[in-house]
Each structure stands twice: as structure tokens, then as C-alpha cells.
Amino acid sequence: MNSRFPMWLQTVYVAWSNLLAYRVNFFLLVIGPALVFFFVKFSLWSSIYEQQGNRELAGLSREAMLGYQAMVLIVSLLAQGHNSTRLAEDIRLGRITAYLIYPFSLFEFHASSFIALQSVQIITSSVVFLMAISLGLFTAINLVFVVKGLVLCFFVSLLWFLIQYCLGLLAFWLEQTWVMRVLFQIIAQFLSGSILPLEFFPQGLRDALMFSPFPYLTWVPAKTMLTGEGSIIYAVGILCFWIMVASLLARLIWNRGLRMYTGAGM
Amino acid sequence: MLGTLKKYALIYREFFATCLAEATTYRMHFVLLIVMDLLFYATTLTTVDFIYQHVSAVGPWDRNQFMFFLAFLLTVDQLHMTFVSESFWVLSASIRNGDLDFLIIKPVNLYFLIFLRHIRPASMLLCFVTVFLLWHFGTKAGLGWVQFMLLPVLLILALLFLVSLEILISASMFWLVEGTGVNFFRMQLQQVSRWPDFVFYGLPRRFFTFVIPVLLIGNAPVQFLFSPFAFSSLLWMIGLTVVIWVLIERIWSKALRQYESASS
Numbered sequence: 001m002n003s004r005f006p007m008w009l010q011t012v013y014v015a016w017s018n019l020l021a022y023r024v025n026f027f028l029l030v031i032g033p034a035l036v037f038f039f040v041k042f043s044l045w046s047s048i049y050e051q052q053g054n055r056e057l058a059g060l061s062r063e064a065m066l067g068y069q070a071m072v073l074i075v076s077l078l079a080q081g082h083n084s085t086r087l088a089e090d091i092r093l094g095r096i097t098a099y100l101i102y103p104f105s106l107f108e109f110h111a112s113s114f115i116a117l118q119s120v121q122i123i124t125s126s127v128v129f130l131m132a133i134s135l136g137l138f139t140a141i142n143l144v145f146v147v148k149g150l151v152l153c154f155f156v157s158l159l160w161f162l163i164q165y166c167l168g169l170l171a172f173w174l175e176q177t178w179v180m181r182v183l184f185q186i187i188a189q190f191l192s193g194s195i196l197p198l199e200f201f202p203q204g205l206r207d208a209l210m211f212s213p214f215p216y217l218t219w220v221p222a223k224t225m226l227t228g229e230g231s232i233i234y235a236v237g238i239l240c241f242w243i244m245v246a247s248l249l250a251r252l253i254w255n256r257g258l259r260m261y262t263g264a265g266m
Numbered sequence: 267m268l269g270t271l272k273k274y275a276l277i278y279r280e281f282f283a284t285c286l287a288e289a290t291t292y293r294m295h296f297v298l299l300i301v302m303d304l305l306f307y308a309t310t311l312t313t314v315d316f317i318y319q320h321v322s323a324v325g326p327w328d329r330n331q332f333m334f335f336l337a338f339l340l341t342v343d344q345l346h347m348t349f350v351s352e353s354f355w356v357l358s359a360s361i362r363n364g365d366l367d368f369l370i371i372k373p374v375n376l377y378f379l380i381f382l383r384h385i386r387p388a389s390m391l392l393c394f395v396t397v398f399l400l401w402h403f404g405t406k407a408g409l410g411w412v413q414f415m416l417l418p419v420l421l422i423l424a425l426l427f428l429v430s431l432e433i434l435i436s437a438s439m440f441w442l443v444e445g446t447g448v449n450f451f452r453m454q455l456q457q458v459s460r461w462p463d464f465v466f467y468g469l470p471r472r473f474f475t476f477v478i479p480v481l482l483i484g485n486a487p488v489q490f491l492f493s494p495f496a497f498s499s500l501l502w503m504i505g506l507t508v509v510i511w512v513l514i515e516r517i518w519s520k521a522l523r524q525y526e527s528a529s530s
Contacts, residue, residue, distance in 0.1 A: 028447030036454040039470070040461060047465045048317070048324055057320045175292040183302050190309040200316045 007104050008112055015116035030081050030117070031124055038073040041195070042066060058199040063139045064226070065197070070137040071149075071222035072194055077125040078150075079157035080188075080217070082114050083181060084168025091171035097263045107165070107250075114161045138226070148232045149225030155239040156217055162246035169250065172257030193219030213242040277374060278382065285385040299388035303347065307340050307395065310460070325464035330406040331492065332462070337399035339460050339484040342424045344389055344396045350429050352384035354436055354452065358445025364528025376522075377514075381433060413491045420487035420500075427503055428459070428483050430510040437514070440521035459483045479506055 019026055049055075049062035060068070087110055090096050099106040132138060167180045174180065189195055191214035198206050198219045209215050216239050223229050289296050314336060318329040327335070357380055360366040369379045404414060432452050439445030459480040463471060466481070474481040479502075486499035 022442070022444040022447070024442055025444040025447035028451045032447075033450060033454055036457060040458060043466045043470065044461060047467070048321060051323070051325065052321055173294075174298075175295045179295060179298040179302050183298065183305060186302070186305050186309055190313065195309075195313050196316055200320065202319075 004104075008108070008115075011104065011109060011112035012116045012119075015113040016119065018113075019116055019120060026120075030121070031077070034073055034076045034081075037076070037194075038069060041069045041072075045069060058197070060197060060199055067138045067226055068197055068222055070132040071225050072218055074125050074129055074132070074225070075149075075153055075156070075218050075221045076194065077121055077128060079153045079221070080160050081121050082117055082157070082161050082164050084110070084164040084177070085181075086110070086113070087165065087168030088171035088177040091169070091257070091261075094263060096261070107254075110165060110168075111161070114157075118157060142228060145228035146225050148228060149221050151232065152216075152221040152224055152235055152239070155236055155243065156221055159213065159239055159243050159246060160217070162243060162250055166246060166250050166253055169253040169257055172253070172260055188214060188217055191215070192217040193222070213238070216242070274374075274378060277378075281383055282385055282387075286387050289387045296388045299386065300391060303344070303389060303392050304395070307392075307399070310336055310340065311399075325462055327462065330403055330408075334400070334403040334407040334409070335462060335484060335488045336460070337396065337403045338421070338424070338488050341393075341396040341400055341421055342428060342483065343456070344392050345421065345425050346428060347389040348386050348393075350381055350432075351389075352386055353381045354432060354449055356384055357381075357436060358439050358449055361439050361445055361525065362443065362528075366525065367527055370522070377433065377518075381429070407492075409491060416491065420491065423500075423504065423507075424483050424487050427507050427510075428456075428480075430507050430514065431455075431478070431480065434510050434514050434517065437517045437521040440524045455480045479503070482506070 045062070045065045049057070049065065054062050057065070087106075090099075090106070096106055099109060133141065163184065164181070167177055167184060170180055171177045191209055191212065193215060198209065198215060201209070216235060220230065220235050224232065224235070311333065314332055315329070317324065318332070322328070324332055357366075360369070360380075366380075369376060372379060400417065401414075404417070432455075435452060435455075436445070436448060439448050442448060455478060458474055463475065463481045463485045466474065471481070482499060482503040486503040489496050490500045
């Protein structure tokens with residue numbers, strides 16, 4: 001383990017340099033979309049609540065809704081930034097051959113990129129969090145709830161990375177994997193409560209969704225940070241279960257895909 | 267003039283033939299593109315439907331008016347995805363790897379070659395869905411036959427305005443070298459344009475109406491359809507399209523001088 005640590009550290013460092021080489025691109029690619037998404041929802045809900053005389057909607061006051069949307073922004077920055085574009089490219093162009101003989105596996109390489117991105121995103125989301133506080137978007141902040149939410153965000157980011165990893169591995173079979181990533185993004189944004197809090201969903205659909213990993217990607221961490229609602233142990237348990245499923249799936253897809261791989265790309 | 271039109275029509279026919287051949291070779295990708303678009307339409311409409319289960323109106327619009335607005339924008343999006351969207355992604359790669367060289371030297375209009383080369387036949391099939399949505403929500407919103415007759419013209423105007431704005435923005439790829447971020451920026455602007463202008467207040471509303479006028483794409487034509495005497499936004503949009511093309515000519519000629527093939 002000790003002998004591998006410098007390899008991890010160096011790979012994280014290289015990934016970090018790559019990320020920040022094109023800073024404008026990084027901002028437009030990772031931070032910009034989350035900020036625009038928040039801006040649109042903030043405007044929409046401010047306008048709706050103002051028109052409704054600031055009455056509660058689906059049990060949420062105007063302050064609770066805007067606070068929720070701000071927390072969704074933090075969660076998405078902190079846990080949902082990673083994508084597997086590079087992995088799919090590596091497979092398609094046959095670049096993974098090198099990793100098959102390196103003493104550092106393809107998974108470890110992409111995990112290092114993920115760690116590098118997370119380190120940048122921790123700084124970004126901390127700045128955004130402080131800005132949200134200074135703008136008065138949160139009526140009250142309970143540090144214990146925030147810490148609980150951050151723990152959940154850690155597990156969400158692992159699950160997000162593994163899902164993205166699985167989607168990237170589909171390049172063994174698919175001509176282009178970006179469609180799968182966008183598909184997942186559309187489904188996850190809608191069903192995780194990123195666009196609308198789950199309180200706005202019909203009760204039956206909401207109950208059914210709790211059996212899926214989606215609410216745990218956004219709604220549960222955001223609610224935990226705001227209100228401390230729900231058992232964190234239960235939520236971590238559910239996330240660990242889905243992380244295990246995603247890990248097994250990644251291993252299965254990798255083993256199957258590798259059997260088809262010819263070394264000259266796909 | 268007629269000869270030029272015929273020449274470009276023949277080139278476009280070849281573009282379409284090669285894109286169709288490519289699309290039908292990778293059938294899984296073809297099917298996934300359709301599923302992706304359908305899911306996008308479904309989640310967009312369902313989001314607004316869920317909101318209207320808790321409120322009776324958003325701004326001056328009831329549910330049917332809002333849904334028609336979305337149907338209009340989804341149709342613009344579908345046309346955009348079919349005819350131009352792919353080309354912007356290819357452009358960013360072409361600038362980076364120097365493939366643009368091969369387009370610059372061809373004796374055909376450069377904008378035509380860059381922005382109309384890549385067609386997505388899978389998205390074309392979805393026109394049945396978007397036309398149905400337009401008809402369904404248009405009827406519910408109380409549109410008459412005159413408004414329905416105007417719809418194709420307004421859709422083309424909205425698409426032309428959106429594409430013009432995007433071509434102008436995409437010139438920045440020549441300076442940024444890595445153009446993927448610019449494409450993401452375009453997509454974010456599209457996201458802003460999918461909401462009615464009355465949702466935004468103050469500075470953001472002025473910014474997205476006058477500086478980067480994406481709010482006009484759907485709002486100007488739809489507001490004109492709902493109240494034909496409110497045509498000032500539509501005129502503003504048409505005027506701006508001309509201004510944008512003047513800017514495109516100037517900025518793109520500078521951008522092309524900046525281009526240094528694969529090393530740029």
C-alpha cells in the first residue's frame with residue numbers, strides 16, 4: 001500500500017494540472033452548468049412564490065425552497081461533477097492497452113482523476129456555500145446537519161463516480177457513450193429532486209422512488225444539510241448498497257468488455 | 267443564383283446521404299438518441315405539469331399556455347438537434363486537431379460547410395412528436411387557424427435566431443483552443459431560453475434580452491401568437507438577427523485569421 005501511495009499522489013497531481021490547464025474550459029464545463037441551473041431555478045421559484053403571495057407550496061415556504069435550491073447547487077458541485085468522457089475515448093481509441101501493462105490500473109488512473117476533481121470542487125463548493133450564506137439564502141445553518149450532509153455527499157460522489165465509470169466502460173460496445181451519460185443526467189436530475197423537490201411529486205411516485213438510488217443523489221443530502229431530517233445511518237446504508245452494486249457492475253462490464261478488446265481500439 | 271442554389275442543394279443531399287448511412291450503421295446509437303430526446307421532452311413537460319398541480323398560473327400564463335410555450339421550444343430544439351447541433355461539437359474538435367484546414371480550402375461557403383454538414387436523422391423522426399405537442403397544446407391554449415398557419419414561419423425565425431447567436435458565440439473557440447466548454451456554455455444558454463421571460467427580473471432579464479438575447483428565442487414568437495398586437499419583441503428579434511450576422515462576418519474573419527491549424 002505504501003509503495004502505491006506515491007503513484008496515486010503523482011497521478012492525482014497530473015490530473016489536477018490537466019484540469020486546471022484550460023481554466024475557462026473547466027469553469028464552463030463543470031462549474032458553469034451548475035450555476036446556470038441554480039440561477040434558472042432561483043428565478044423561477046422566486047417568481048412563482050411572489051405571485052402566490054409567498055404562501056407555502058407543497059409544504060415548503062419561499063425561504064425553504066430557495067435554501068433547498070442553494071443546497072442542491074452545493075451537492076451537485078460537491079458530488080456530481082465527474083464524467084467519464086476521457087475513459088470512453090481511451091477505450092475507443094485503444095489507449096487502454098498501455099494501462100493493461102502499467103503497474104497502475106485503468107480504474108486507479110480514473111479514480112485519481114476523480115480525486116483531483118473532487119479536491120477542486122471542495123474549494124469551489126466551499127466558496128459557493130459561503131456566498132449563499134452571505135446572500136441570506138439559508139435562514140438558519142446547523143453545523144451538525146451540514147456535517148451530516150457532507151458525509152452523505154462523500155458517498156454520493158463515490159456512487160456518481162462509479163456510475164460514470166460504468167457508463168464510460170460501455171464504450172466497449174457503443175459507438176458513442178455520451179448519449180448514455182446525457183440519458184443518465186436527464187433521469188437523475190429529474191428523479192433526484194434536482195429540478196423539483198420530491199415534495200412536488202405525487203405521493204405514489206415519491207414512495208416508489210425511495211426504492212431507487214435517485215433521491216439519495218440530491219434530495220436526501222440537501223434535506224439533511226438543511227433540516228437534519230431522516231436517519232443518516234439509513235441513508236449511508238442505502239448509498240453503500242448502491243455503491244456495492246455499481247462496483248460489481250463495473251467489474252462485470254470491465255471483464256466482459258476486455259474479452260472483446262483487440263488492442264486497436266473499438 | 268438558381269445555379270448556386272442547385273449546387274448547394276446537391277451538396278446538402280450528399281451530406282444527408284452520408285449522415286443517414288452513418289446513423290443507420292450504428293443502430294444502437296440511433297435508438298438511444300431517440301430515447302434520450304423523448305425522455306428530455308417527457309421530463310421537461312412533467313416538471314411544469316407538477317408545478318401546475320400546486321399553482322393555477324405562472325406569471326400571466328395558465329397551464330396550457332405554458333405547455334404550448336414548451337412545445338414551441340421543444341420543436342425549435344428538435345430542429346436544432348436535427349440540422350445543426352452536431353456541427354458545433356465537430357467544430358470544436360476540428361479547430362483543435364486542424365481538420366478545419368480541409369473545410370477552409372473547399373470552394374463552398376464556409377458557414378454552410380461547418381454548420382450544416384452534420385445532420386442527425388434520429389432526431390428528425392421526432393418531428394411527429396413535437397408537431398403533435400404543438401397541435402395538442404396549441405388547441406388547448408386556444409390558438410386559431412391563423413396562428414397555426416404562422417407557426418412554421420415563427421419556428422424558422424426562432425431557429426435562425428438561436429443558430430445565429432450560437433455561431434457568433436462559437437467564434438470564441440478559436441481563441442480558447444479547447445472548445446468543449448463553449449459548447450457547454452451554448453447549452454446553458456439554451457436552458458435559460460426554455461423559460462418565459464417573466465420568470466426573470468431586473469438585471470438578469472435585461473441581460474438575457476439585450477446582451478445575450480436568448481430569452482427572445484421562445485418568448486418573442488409565442489407572445490406574438492398569444493397577442494398579435496404585441497409584436498415589438500418579434501421585431502426586435504428579427505432586427506437583432508441582422509445585427510448578429512453583421513457581427514458574425516466581422517468576428518469570424520478575425521477568428522479565422524487567429525486560426526493556426528492543429529497548433530492553434
